[in-house]
Amino acid sequence: MSGDRKTPRQKTGTPAIEGVEGVEIKVTVRPSEELRSLRALELDEDSAEVRIIYFYDTVELDLYDSGVVLRARLVKGDDDDSTVKIRLVEPGKISPSWSGVAGFKIEADSVGSRLVCSASLTLRQKRDEIDEVARGKRPISKLFSRDQVRLLSEFSPQPVDFEKLRPLGPIRVLSWKTEHQGFRYKLASEEWRLPDGEDLVEVSIKVAPPEAEQARRAFESHLRELGLDPAGAQQTKTRTALRYFAQTLKSAR
Numbered sequence: 001m002s003g004d005r006k007t008p009r010q011k012t013g014t015p016a017i018e019g020v021e022g023v024e025i026k027v028t029v030r031p032s033e034e035l036r037s038l039r040a041l042e043l044d045e046d047s048a049e050v051r052i053i054y055f056y057d058t059v060e061l062d063l064y065d066s067g068v069v070l071r072a073r074l075v076k077g078d079d080d081d082s083t084v085k086i087r088l089v090e091p092g093k094i095s096p097s098w099s100g101v102a103g104f105k106i107e108a109d110s111v112g113s114r115l116v117c118s119a120s121l122t123l124r125q126k127r128d129e130i131d132e133v134a135r136g137k138r139p140i141s142k143l144f145s146r147d148q149v150r151l152l153s154e155f156s157p158q159p160v161d162f163e164k165l166r167p168l169g170p171i172r173v174l175s176w177k178t179e180h181q182g183f184r185y186k187l188a189s190e191e192w193r194l195p196d197g198e199d200l201v202e203v204s205i206k207v208a209p210p211e212a213e214q215a216r217r218a219f220e221s222h223l224r225e226l227g228l229d230p231a232g233a234q235q236t237k238t239r240t241a242l243r244y245f246a247q248t249l250k251s252a253r
Contacts, residue, residue, distance in 0.1 A: 019091030020117055023212040025110040025219055027232040028240075029201040037201050040226035041189050043176050050076040053192075054130060054169035055242055056140050056162075059249045063165075064242055066157045070165070072130045072143055080130055084148040085120040086155040094119060101147055108209070110216060112231065121151050133167060140165050168245035183222045185215060192237050194244055200237035 029037045037043075052074040057063045063070065069085040091106050098104050103122045108115050123145050132138035141162035144152075152160050172193040179186055185205040192200040203223070207215040220230035233240075 018209070019094075020106050020108045020209055022206050023108045023110055023115070023209055023215075024204050024206045025212070025216050026202055026204040026236075027111070027219075027223060027228075027230060028235070028237050029203065030229055030233050031198075033228055034199055034201050037203070037226075037228055038191070040228060041176075041187065041203060042178060042180075043174075043189055043191070045174060048174035048176055048191075051173040051175060052169070053171040053173055054134060054167050055238075055245075056143075056165045057168055057242060057246070058164050059166060059246050061242055061246050062158070063156075063160065064239070068152070068156050068158075068160065069238070070140075070144070070160075072125065072133070074130055080125040080127065081122050082125050082130075082143045082148070083120055083122040084144060084151050085118055086151065087116050087118040089117050089119045089155060091117055091119075098151075104147075104151075108212075110212060111236065115212075119151065119155060121148050123148065134170065140167070166249060168242055168249075171241055180222070183218070185219065190237070192241055194241060195248075196244065198240075198244070200240055202237045 054072045055064075056070040056072070067087040069083070069087070071085070072080070072082040074080050087109075089106070094106060098119070101121065104120070105122075106117065106119050108117045125143065129138065129143060133140055133143055139162065141149075174191045174193070176189045177186055178189065185207065187203055187205060189201070189203045192202075194200070205215060205219050223230040
C-alpha cells in the first residue's frame with residue numbers, strides 16, 4: 001500500500017461535516033510562490049514559534065497511504081507531544097465515550113472542494129523522550145499511550161506493527177498566527193524546512209462547520225489579493241515531506 005495511492009476523501013457539504021469540532025481550510029503554497037508568500041503573509045523568522053516534527057511510518061508509507069498518521073513534536077518553550085490521527089472517519093459512528101478522553105478531537109480538513117474528517121488523540125510527552133526514539137535508544141511504541149493504541153485498534157484500516165516503523169524526520173517547523181486588516185479570520189502559517197533545503201509553506205484558517213463554505217470562498221479571495229494561487233500545490237506538505245524521508249531511508253539501504 002504505497003506509491004501514489006490516495007486516502008479516500010469526502011466533499012464539503014456532505015453529512016460528514018456534522019459532528020466535527022471545527023474545519024481547517026488549508027492551502028499548500030506552490031513552490032514557485034514560497035518566497036512571495038512569506039512576504040505577502042508578513043512572516044518574519046524572528047517572530048515564529050519553533051517546532052521539530054517526526055513522523056513514524058514504514059519506508060513504503062503504508063500508514064499514511066491508509067489514512068493513519070503517527071507524529072511527535074518537540075515544541076520550543078512548551079510541552080512536547082505525540083499524536084495519533086485517523087483519516088477518514090465518520091463522526092456519527094464514533095462512540096461518545098471518546099469525548100471524555102483528554103486530547104481527543106474530531107475535525108475536518110478542507111483542501112479545495114475536498115473535505116476529510118479525522119479523529120485524533122494528542123498527549124503530552126516527557127522531555128527527551130522523542131529525542132531518545134530518534135537516536136534509537138527508545139522504541140517508537142513508547143511514545144504512544146494505551147488510549148492512543150486503542151484509537152488505532154478501533155479505527156485504523158490495518159494493524160499497526162510498531163516494530164516495522166521508522167522515524168521520518170526531523171522537520172524544522174516555523175509557525176505563525178497572524179491577522180490581516182479586512183480579513184475576518186486568523187491565519188495560521190507554517191514553513192517546513194527539509195534537510196535538502198526545500199521549504200514547504202502552508203497557510204490555513206480554522207472555522208466552525210456551519211461557515212466552512214463561506215469561509216473557504218473568502219480565504220481563496222484573500223489569497224488572490226495577496227498574489228497567491230488558492231489552488232496551491234498538487235501535494236500537501238505532509239505527503240511531500242514523508243516521501244522525501246522515505247526515499248532517503250531507501251537510498252541508505
